Amino acid sequence: MSSLAPLHHSPGHGSQDRTRTSPWWSPRQVPWGVLVAALAGAAAWAPYVTKPLSSDEGGFLMVAAQWSPGTSLYGDYWVDRPPLLIQLFDLAGGAVGLRLMGMLAVVVTVLLAGRVGHQLAPWSRSVPVWCAATAAVFLSTPLFGIGEVDGEVLALPFVMAGLAAALQAYADPVGRNSRTWWLLAGASGACAALVKQNLLDVFVAVAVLTVLMVRAGASRAVVRRAAYSVVGAGVVTALAVGWAAARGTDPVELWDAMVTFRFQAAAVIHASSTATTPGRAIGMTLAALLSGAIPIVLLLGSTFLLRRRFTRAHALAVALLAWEVVGVVGGGSYWLHYLIGAVPGLVVAVAATLTHSRLHRFATRALVALAAVSAVVSLGLVVHAHPTWREDAAVESYLRTHAHPGDTGVMAFGHPDVLRAAGLASPYEELWSLPVRVRDPQLAELTRVLEGPARPTWVVVSGSTLATWGVDDRNAQAALVRLYHPVTALDGYTVYLLDGVPGQR
Numbered sequence: 339m340s341s342l343a344p345l346h347h348s349p350g351h352g353s354q355d356r357t358r359t360s361p362w363w364s365p366r367q368v369p370w371g372v373l374v375a376a377l378a379g380a381a382a383w384a385p386y387v388t389k390p391l392s393s394d395e396g397g398f399l400m401v402a403a404q405w406s407p408g409t410s411l412y413g414d415y416w417v418d419r420p421p422l423l424i425q426l427f428d429l430a431g432g433a434v435g436l437r438l439m440g441m442l443a444v445v446v447t448v449l450l451a452g453r454v455g456h457q458l459a460p461w462s463r464s465v466p467v468w469c470a471a472t473a474a475v476f477l478s479t480p481l482f483g484i485g486e487v488d489g490e491v492l493a494l495p496f497v498m499a500g501l502a503a504a505l506q507a508y509a510d511p512v513g514r515n516s517r518t519w520w521l522l523a524g525a526s527g528a529c530a531a532l533v534k535q536n537l538l539d540v541f542v543a544v545a546v547l548t549v550l551m552v553r554a555g556a557s558r559a560v561v562r563r564a565a566y567s568v569v570g571a572g573v574v575t576a577l578a579v580g581w582a583a584a585r586g587t588d589p590v591e592l593w594d595a596m597v598t599f600r601f602q603a604a605a606v607i608h609a610s611s612t613a614t615t616p617g618r619a620i621g622m623t624l625a626a627l628l629s630g631a632i633p634i635v636l637l638l639g640s641t642f643l644l645r646r647r648f649t650r651a652h653a654l655a656v657a658l659l660a661w662e663v664v665g666v667v668g669g670g671s672y673w674l675h676y677l678i679g680a681v682p683g684l685v686v687a688v689a690a691t692l693t694h695s696r697l698h699r700f701a702t703r704a705l706v707a708l709a710a711v712s713a714v715v716s717l718g719l720v721v722h723a724h725p726t727w728r729e730d731a732a733v734e735s736y737l738r739t740h741a742h743p744g745d746t747g748v749m750a751f752g753h754p755d756v757l758r759a760a761g762l763a764s765p766y767e768e769l770w771s772l773p774v775r776v777r778d779p780q781l782a783e784l785t786r787v788l789e790g791p792a793r794p795t796w797v798v799v800s801g802s803t804l805a806t807w808g809v810d811d812r813n814a815q816a817a818l819v820r821l822y823h824p825v826t827a828l829d830g831y832t833v834y835l836l837d838g839v840p841g842q843r
Contacts, residue, residue, distance in 0.1 A: 396755025
């Protein structure tokens with residue numbers, strides 16, 4: 339008998355759960371309910387395929403298209419995101435390709451959620467279906483900011499793959515393939531973090547599973563196998579950093595962007611942000627409540643009141659959700675799509691409550707069903723309210739119509755999607771507003787760009803000036819007034835044109 343023998347109990351007996359080795363699913367073994375959930379998740383994204391790009395989507399595509407050795411972190415632009423995310427946007431190529439990539443990520447995530455449910459309850463035919471349904475529901479609701487292909491969406495398949503690999507290794511700790519599964523878990527976890535740096539869920543899961551093995555009396559040799567996850571993560575990270583360096587991204591500057599900048603940004607947001615930030619925090623909390631996410635978490639918490647049947651699913655769910663809350667709240671900006679990062683924890687929480695008491699099984703199914711109704715209703719309302727999905731259309735149209743080949747532009751601050759839609763490159767390396775507030779709060783770099791030989795042809799400002807929270811705009815505004823003149827005001831923006839530019843504008 340293996341050193342993990344104490345883990346092998348029938349579900350519902352004592353404080354442990356049954357861990358049984360199960361073969362990796364073949365296509366024939368995937369329950370039809372899991373397949374239906376995956377298709378439903380993809381269908382929910384169909385209305386967004388032709389939606390104009392969001393600020394992040396347009397900006398990442400803009401960065402990816404010119405990523406080569408240049409003057410900044412990624413070519414001539416700077417962004418606080420990992421290299422694998424930029425590489426995925428490079429592969430997507432454009433808006434439609436990106437949305438199709440997002441749909442594929444949803445399908446893979448839902449399928450792997452079903453697999454994780456099977457591993458957590460291999461004796462159950464229904465748990466995998468409900469876990470897949472949970473992933474599909476929360477990847478289909480506008481209350482989680484769906485429709486925008488961002489880091490969270492593209493990282494989730496790697497997170498779920500890493501969880502599945504770690505659980506497979508844990509289920510067969512002395513098997514000949516256990517080292518390979520731990521390697522794959524670490525590699526998948528690293529890929530997730532290289533898409534969205536705060537999605538470290540796989541490593542949280544590996545740590546929890548290792549502790550469970552130790553508590554179950556596993557031998558040192560078995561526990562040491564979990565260290566192969568570190569090897570897998572290290573190899574993938576080294577390859578990614580090397581690939582980025584070959585394209586001109588300095589490893590030290592990359593660390594600064596991915597890690598150091600996030601702490602600096604949190605401090606700036608805390609010190610200088612306007613009332614809209616706490617307003618978004620309230621909105622995010624309401625979204626988590628109305629979507630059904632908070633009720634599922636509360637239901638998980640209620641299982642501990644009974645003080646029985648504490649399974650590895652419970653341990654994983656608590657650890658994952660705790661880390662995911664840190665990731666959602668720690669960013670400080672409280673955008674709805676941050677909630678997508680909580681999907682793995684919600685999936686495991688559903689598996690935990692479904693393997694608890696009969697009352698919890700009933701309540702879990704009811705909550706997931708109500709969450710599905712919430713997703714359908716909110717999706718219908720959003721699609722009905724925004725039939726054309728147009729954002730900043732007037733500014734984009736004006737710039738496209740009046741810009742000439744070779745023109746450049748600056749959006750002050752943010753909305754690089756407008757520049758991309760207008761076909762304008764930016765001589766200013768900051769395409770988003772938060773990096774401006776953290777890295778150029780005196781607008782010294784922007785002032786040098788406006789006054790330099792490569793000054794932009796067009797400058798678009800929100801309102802009528804460069805003034806915004808967290809920056810000192812005096813010198814840059816003086817340069818703007820001295821060298822540019824306003825030509826139109828559209829969508830709440832003022833468009834400035836460089837003085838002395840030849841040709842009819």
